Amino acid sequence: MSKPASHILIGIDGGGTRCRFAIKTNREHHEIVLAGANTHTDRATALTTLKEGLSALREKAQLSQQDINEARCYAGLAGIVNRQQAKELEQALPIKALLIEDDRRGAVVGALGTDHGAVAGIGTGSFVARQSQSGLKILGGYGADLGDEASGCWLGKMLLGRTLHWLDGLAPYSDLIDAAWQRFDADLETLLTFAKQAKPSQFAELAPLVVEAASANDLNGRVLMSEGADYILRCLDALSWTPGEPLCLLGGLAPHYQPHLPANVTASLTPAKGTALDGALLLAERVAENAGALS
Structure with a gap:
């Protein structure tokens, strides 16, 4: 006779x-927050954070x-970029029924539960996803080097690129361009040095x-926000999403795109049911006893 699945659930975002x-x-629910854990940029630190977090949960829940x-x-x-990377982390942690994936599925399940939508x-990075009777399909989320269009990182890069275009006479001057240029003391070397060394969060x-400039009807700000909104729309189209189906905007930057989306899209906006951490707990219920998959 197989042993019943544990009633203890752990979710990690x-x-x-x-x-x-x-x-x-x-009987109880406990949460803690620690520093970031990006397994791609610093696997060792991410693993240390995971171990510290599990230990802190054990102590808090007694x-x-x-x-x-x-x-x-x-x-x-x-x-997390592939199953092998996730499996290595799973093997380094003591939990037997453990499944590690990238952070997108948890956010979707937290926002939609089991509903379609x-x-x-859109935060520092970005992704767009749709959950339907055919399952979950996710676009984007490939990181700052080659993707994350519409994200905060992307907007920052596009702003600096547009500032360089202004210097070359390829983009119009505006208050936004001036704000970006003055941020680097109106010095090209300072701007380029920053761009070479900056992290996505920077x-x-x-x-x-960009957000504030677009709200003030700045030409360059509106162009950049419109380009980000266009990416979101193209992803929704590729996912076969149609107006009337729920659409949740997640992340600190996402709500700022609302004024730049068509009315038939904004009419479908729906508040998220919960957070990515809520989604992780829901998915923990479906983790198979031998892990490596969802039941």
Whole structure:
């Protein structure tokens, strides 16, 4: 006779900026927050954060290490790019029923639950997904080097590129261009040095300049926000999403695209049911006893 699945569920939402952990038993629910855990840029630090988080959950819930080892756990982690990478992390942690994936599925399930609909996750990075009777399909989320269109990082890069185009006479001057140029002391070398060394989060710190400028009807700001909105629309079209079907905008930047989307799209906007951490807990319930898959 097989042993019944543990009633203890652990969900992990491991973003590049912060890593959130939750544990749920029959009686209690506990959460903690630690520093970011991007497995692509720093696997060792991410693994340390995961171990520290699991230990902190055990102490907070007053459980034994065996209880943790036998729990069912789902972790959505930034930077996971293939199954082998996830499997290596799974083997480095003590939990037997553990499934690690990238951080997009947890966000979708948290927002939609089991309902059909689409999600545009736009923060420092980006992805667009749709959940339907055919399953879950996700577009984007490939990282700052080659993707993450419409994201905060992307907007920051596009702003600097447009500033260079202004210097070359290829883009019009505006208050936004002036704000970006003055941020680097109106010095080309300072701007280029920043661009060479900056992390995605540092590029994303420029995104509020674009959002505020677009709100003030700045030409360059409107162009950049419109280009980001166009990417979201093209993804929705590729996913066969149609107006009237729920659409959730997730992430700090996503709501700022609402004024740049067509009325028939904004009419479909629906508040998210929950967070990515909520989604991770829901997915933990479906983690198979031998892990490596969802039941």
